[in-house]
Amino acid sequence: MVQKRRQPAWKTENQRKRSKKIARKRRRVIAYTVRGIMAAVLAVMILLMICGCLYIRDFFRRNENESSTQKADAVRVTISGVEEDELDADLSGEENHMVVLDAGHGGEDGGTVEQAATEKEINLAVVLKLKELLEEQGIRVVLTRDKDIFMKLEERVQIANGEKADLFISIHCNYYEKDSSIYGLECYYCKSGEEGKHYAERIMETIEESKNIVSRNVKPADYYILKNTTVPAVLVEIGYLSNYNERNQLMSEEYQEKLAGELVKGIVKGMEEKTG
Structure with a gap:
């Protein structure tokens, strides 16, 4: 084994x-x-x-954009229709009316930048639409800038004072990082500027009456361009880029047209009361 x-x-x-x-x-x-x-x-x-x-x-x-487009079309019809005829009749013969429009920031100064929204671009887009609508009313318009260039505040003020404009309007976008729920248009004027206050109140009254754009308030401020202009001056914060919905609206061309239309109504209303 x-x-x-x-x-x-x-x-x-x-x-x-x-x-x-x-x-x-x-x-x-x-x-x-x-x-x-x-x-x-x-x-x-x-x-x-x-x-x-x-x-x-x-x-x-x-x-949202489809809704804004429909509303904007209605505003354009209003401006180019009966109300425009009335405004032309009221301002006919008043060739000396002149407005200086200032698109805030520009060039290397982008202003507030939030995601796809850049303040300097929105400001300029609204100003160019304002210019077109004001000229349709027979109002002469001078721009501090018509393209993406940097301008000092002193240069903007010099243009307004040099032209001896009936009104100087500076367009900006607002931002409040502590509370993104805040939104709406605001108008500012110099504390000592009664004429600026007059135009700011007329603009806000028109916007509130239209109910097409959310408005917040009219109040005095010590901004450089308001304190140093010798002509009636208003600074308009057209909306808050910190608010998601309003930021998207401000980037929309349709909303910009609607916004410009309401601002023009307020400007013309202020001029009518001054000349009337």
Whole structure:
């Protein structure tokens, strides 16, 4: 009878250790594989959530823009229709009416920048629309800037004073980082400027009566361009870029047209009362 030779104890121990190492490696491979799969699933879920949020945002933005377009069309019809005829009749023969429009910031000074919104671009877009509508009323318009260039405050004031304008209007966008729920248009005038106050109040009255644009208040301020102009001056904060909905509106050309239309009505109303 042949007896099997037993392996030495040290060989048995080595085989046992190798088996344990292989088992540990297999467990590690399985663990890393499972983690990789979970990470991939999580990444896909996050991607789907982001896509869903973007779709919802675009959906509401399209609806908002369509609504703004309809309202803006109504405003343009009003301005170019009966009311425009009335304004032309009231201001006919008053060729000396002149307004200096100032698009705040410009060039290297972008003003407030919030996501896709840049204040200097919005200010200029609204000013150019204001210019067109005012000229349709027979009012001469001078711009402090008609393109993206930097201008010192002193230069803007010099233009207004040099032209001896009936009114100087500076257009800006507001921002309040502590509370993004705040929104609406605001008008400022110099404390000692009664004529500036007159125009600021007429602009705000017109906007409030139209109910097309949310307005906040009229109040005095010590801004440089208000204190140093020798002509009636108003600074208009047309809206808050810190507010999501108003920021999107201010970037919309349709809303800019509506905004310009209401501002023109207020300006003309102020001039009518002055000349009347």
